[in-house]
Amino acid sequence: MKKAATFLLFLLSLTLWAQERVPVWPKGKMPDPQGHQIAAMTDEAGREGFNPDKYRIPYLEWFEKPANPNGACMILISGGSYMNCCDVGLIDMWHKELTKLGIQCVNFVYRTPRPVGLPIYQSAWEDGQRAVRLVRQDAAKRGFDPEKIGVISMSAGSHLALLLATSSQTPAYVRIDKVDDIPCHINWAIVNAPAYVTTDGETGTPAFREGYGTDVTISDVFKFDEKTCPMSLHHGEIDPYTPAGSTLVYRQLRKMGIPAEVHLYPDKGHGAFGFERGVEFMTQMGFLGPVQPEVSIDSRFTSDDARARYIKEDIWPEGKMPDAQEALGIPYIEWHFPKELKTTAIQIIYSGGAYVRNDPGSFEVTPARRYLNDLGMTVVTMRYRTPRPEGLSKHTTAWQDLQRAVRVVRSEAAQYGLDPDRIGIMGSSAGGHLTLMGVTSARHKSYLPVDAIDRLSCKVQWGVGIYPAYALTDGLDGHNAHGGNEDDDILAPEFSFDLDTAPMLMIHGDADGYASMASVKVWEKLRAMGISAEVHTLALREHCFQRTASPGTGSYTWLDRIQEFLKGRGLL
Secondary structure (H helix, E strand, C coil): CHHHHHHHHHHHHHHHHHCEEEECCCCCCCCCCCCCCECCEHHHHCCCCCCHHHCCCCEEEECCCCCCCCCCEEEEECCCCCCCECCHHHHHHHHHHHHHCCCEEEEEECCECCCCCCCCCHHHHHHHHHHHHHHHHCHHHHCCCCCCEEEEEECHHHHHHHHHHHCCCCCCCCCCCHHHHCCCCCCEEEEECCCCCECCCCCCCCCCCCCCCCCCCECCCCCCCCCCCCEEEEEECCCCCCCHHHHHHHHHHHHCCCCEEEEEECCCCCCCCCHHHHHHHHHHHCCCCCCCCCEEHHHCCCCCCCEEEEEEEECCCCCCCCCCCHHHCCCEEEEEEECCCCCCCEEEEECCCCCCCCCCCCCCCHHHHHHHHHCCCEEEEEECCCCCCCCCCCCHHHHHHHHHHHHHHHHHHHHHCCCCCCEEEEEECHHHHHHHHHHHCCCCCCCCCCCHHHHCCCCCCEEEEECCCCCEHHHCCCCCCCCCCCCCCCECCCCCCCCCCCCEEEEEECCCCCCCHHHHHHHHHHHHCCCCEEEEEECCCCCCCCCEECCCCCCCCHHHHHHHHHHHCCCC
């Protein structure tokens, strides 16, 4: 009986702890009070008998202590257009999932609706800076590190999160007591669908120009001061609160040398997407504890058991190969058929190698080929001509080989029960550059026809670019001189972006010398054309991010992004 009573008391203490609310301001000290504002989540504000006079002061709601704390704390911030705090379901999900990971969670409820006569964010920003100070003050008491405080947010809450992440050295209010001597910076942020970030929507509307235009910039309310923290930015491609806000913030973080990620989701509107990517970001950054040892990708994908048949063939008729140079070797393709065919789509894969070498058996090809075979997809690997041809641009003969390979695959697809109009291409590094050529320039002939096969289109239906190199003008033949971050670092002139340009997925290391802004700027171009695309950049990761990777990070799970992309397009 005594043990049962003790257990009941323990459960009661957890319940009380989960409901603990701490007011952000001392009585009579709240700056800029306004009679129409309350601090309550919409589920509470909508209950019968709700008395707004009891909910004037913003508060922190501390959740239960995690069973296995890792020393981190996350502040959860709802969105709601600065008109209310409406993301009840998200707060609940974030709290449950983050607590499982060992993170102490606290819900921050700020004043809404928008203040009168002040910027729409002002009272929430005041509340936010004070809330961070109170969270930091309580670190020892609640068992977390005062320098391991992150935020996760949505929409207007993400606008507030960006203010907290970029502008902690700018006081939002006048000091009222000793709590205000505590620093109010945060240590990282997971920012979902930030609203009002660009100057075409900063007054509190959807971005009326969708974030386009050389005169549309980041709102100057974000100071990007010396305490600006690492971030993981998540945004839907067709969000009216424009994803250009996230790409512009990402570029600014790169200029400052601050590790960051941007995740851009195709065909998605306003919402919070990719929570798992945020967890992988925190894992890679070490916010959840020590990063596990890295594992070779070749050791993880060793079996060809999912492959039923293998066929190798040359792609050019004898004596008909354009711009033939003896030193470049003979290009070929290899068909890898799965034991159980689950899709009629075909993925062509090839490696990088600076256009000096390429290897269809490399770590950039074989694991992905085996992974897709296991999912029931036919894969064609390609060996294109290298090293670089004499007297021609570095990619010329490789591009010829790619266009020919697509045509050969299209000509033979039906005989294998496959769809000749469901062909995608995928390459890494220089192979990523080659993928961009294939995706954006199918109407641009790289050679004169040599036979009937060349009457077929070399248009592809999708592309997967893995850390594409040489894609921006500050890195046409090597590392990007400016990290691709400047306005005049534009896309390489060889990409036509013609009317047959296909949707793309791009994955890139944030710390890659062949800059991740290449993938982001390709995404920006495709978005401007109305073509669906997806991007994931990976904090701290360099070129060849996947060769070895730590479990639980985006560099370890990157192949799953390809599966999700293909499923989203009905190809798996």
